[in-house]
Amino acid sequence: MKLNVDALRYMSKDDFRVLTSVEMGMRNHEIVPAELVDRIAGLKHGGTYKVLKNLLKHKLVHHDSSKYDGFRLTYLGYDFLAIKALVNRGVFASVGRQIGVGKESDIFEVATEDGTILAMKLHRLGRTSFRAVKSKRDYLLHRNSYNWLYLSRLAALKEFAFMKALEEHGFPVPNAVDCNRHCVIMSLVQGYPLVQVKQLQNPDNVFETIIGLVIRLAEHGLIHCDFNEFNIMIDDNEEVTMIDFPQMVSVSHRNAEMYFDRDVECIFKFFRKRFNLSYREDTDEHDGSDSDLEDNGRPSFSSIAKSTGHLDKDLAASGFTKKDQHDIEKFIDGGIDEDENTSDDEVSTDTNCPRDEGYGDVDGHLESLHMSHQSVDLEPTVSCNDNDKVENL
Ligand code: ADP
Ligand code: MG
Structure with missing residues (x-):
């Protein structure tokens, strides 16, 4: 998935406040009514509605009126929240090219302040091609806590915990650097x-x-x-x-x-x-x-x-x-x-079916780069926190 972080540089404190409010609303709403976003964000003079329009323009939220009128986060919106939080924490300072794409993730290079290149894995559980989704979707739809935000965050949390433990026990795995929402930062593997x-x-x-x-x-x-x-x-x-x-x-x-x-x-x-x-x-x-x-x-x-x-x-x-x-x-x-x-x-239960089959590039080239090698500096001006508490923004 294309990840254009240009807009991130221009996002105001209010933009993040409203984006975070949509995220919070999604904890128990598949689609978050604008009034609820407004109530969570608490901006004065109808500010929320103006900001929502702006977020919509940048495709950070999606307007959905299929069941009732409201908004939900897009992958990009969720990416921005995670990236902002990690940038504010000083984990990395810029996002570079895409180096991998899987059925359930997108992998990008990111650079730290001192120029060290790390790998950023954005989990995308619930992406439509995901094999097990079909059988589970109906079941999951009825459970708010099982939306893709939750599942992707869980996948990231699990990956981070396991990578760290494996590293501590001397297994050859990337160094687990940090984790926020659906995003895992790890060392870049050469090879x-x-x-x-x-x-x-x-x-x-x-x-x-x-x-x-x-x-x-x-x-x-x-x-x-x-x-x-x-x-x-x-x-x-x-x-x-x-x-x-x-x-x-x-x-x-x-x-x-x-x-x-x-x-x-x-x-x-x-x-x-x-x-x-x-x-x-x-x-x-x-x-x-x-x-x-x-x-x-x-x-x-x-x-x-x-x-x-x-x-x-x-x-x-x-x-x-x-x-x-x-x-x-x-x-x-x-x-x-x-x-x-x-x-x-x-569900494959046979013994010869790698789940990943189908997206490896046999010519020795990694996936084409949507970001065209350029790095974008992200100024950590807005303090987006890790605890998803909009009050602390
Ligand atoms: P998925 O769960 O979607 O299969 P992977 O973790 O297997 O995601 O990553 C997909 C691809 O991204 C890998 O096949 C590899 O080419 C690249 N990749 C993932 N992690 C790293 C890393 N730490 N360093 C370098 N490349 C990586
Ligand atoms: Mg894989």
């Missing part, structure tokens, strides 16, 4: 998604490293659930970094073994196809004494899960609650409830 890599000096080493990561994750109590060539970055030294964590589950999840096997299978399949490697798939090599491997050479979930750490439990204590996990699992196919009616193509 490319594995899907773009045509040749490796040491495919065996890379393969072993990657499978080792799936195993080590499980030993720490976690399963990535979307572990594939789109979410593994590799640099010129063939060092591996894993990314993309909103769908991770605990090894105690009822479908844990299936997710684990699926992650493993994706890697086996990719390396077999791309690098023509066959890994100890010959069952004759196994006499059954190697308890960590299945007969087909795959790591065995049941023997690994025995020796689990409890990163999954630590994470539950880190502010990302059980309810959060439950809510997000309702939406992400990594944790779709099988008892619920889901039809054919919505």
Whole structure:
């Protein structure tokens, strides 16, 4: 999605006040009546209505009169609120080019005051192509708390908490810098998604490293659930970094073994196809004494899960609650409830279907840049706070 932050520079305190009021109204309204926005914002002399017009012009809110007359935030409006909050906090100072686009996110470069480039991931849960949406939409529509703002924020919060915990336990992940609303700021990974890599000096080493990561994750109590060539970055030294964590589950999840096997299978399949490697798939090599491997050479979930750490439990204590996990699992196919009616193509439970398939760029070029390399300085003149309290604006 195009992210033009030009308008951000010209936004006044009142603009942000009204935008934040729309956000607050959306906590319990799908569409927020203008009178309510006005009441929350508390601007004098009908100021809210004038500002709403301006926000509408810049596509930060959307006017909706389908059910009743009112406004809702657009992705861009929500982006502005998050970006402003992070800029005010001094996390970064300018937004640059887009470096990635997924089904559920847009990734941009941002620069700090001293010129360090970081990655900004804007979560877009509820984007229409999202696979699980279809089956869940009706259900979700009736629950105000499940709108895309909430889900995207939850995804960001989860990703941030997991990235931080994984980093602390020595996993090769980006450095988790900060998080606000649906936005995660992390270090920029040098290198490319594995899907773009045509040749490796040491495919065996890379393969072993990657499978080792799936195993080590499980030993720490976690399963990535979307572990594939789109979410593994590799640099010129063939060092591996894993990314993309909103769908991770605990090894105690009822479908844990299936997710684990699926992650493993994706890697086996990719390396077999791309690098023509066959890994100890010959069952004759196994006499059954190697308890960590299945007969087909795959790591065995049941023997690994025995020796689990409890990163999954630590994470539950880190502010990302059980309810959060439950809510997000309702939406992400990594944790779709099988008892619920889901039809054919919505939820993949087979072992060879990376969720990300379809947007990797095999020519080694990242997604085209909507921002045309230019950076825009954002002057932190308005103090938008993190607690969404309009009073503090
Ligand atoms: P999604 O959940 O939408 O799949 P990802 O986290 O996988 O989002 O990011 C999408 C793409 O953006 C990745 O495939 C990668 O090319 C790029 N990307 C994501 N995070 C980073 C990062 N920290 N550094 C560099 N590129 C990144
Ligand atoms: Mg991804």
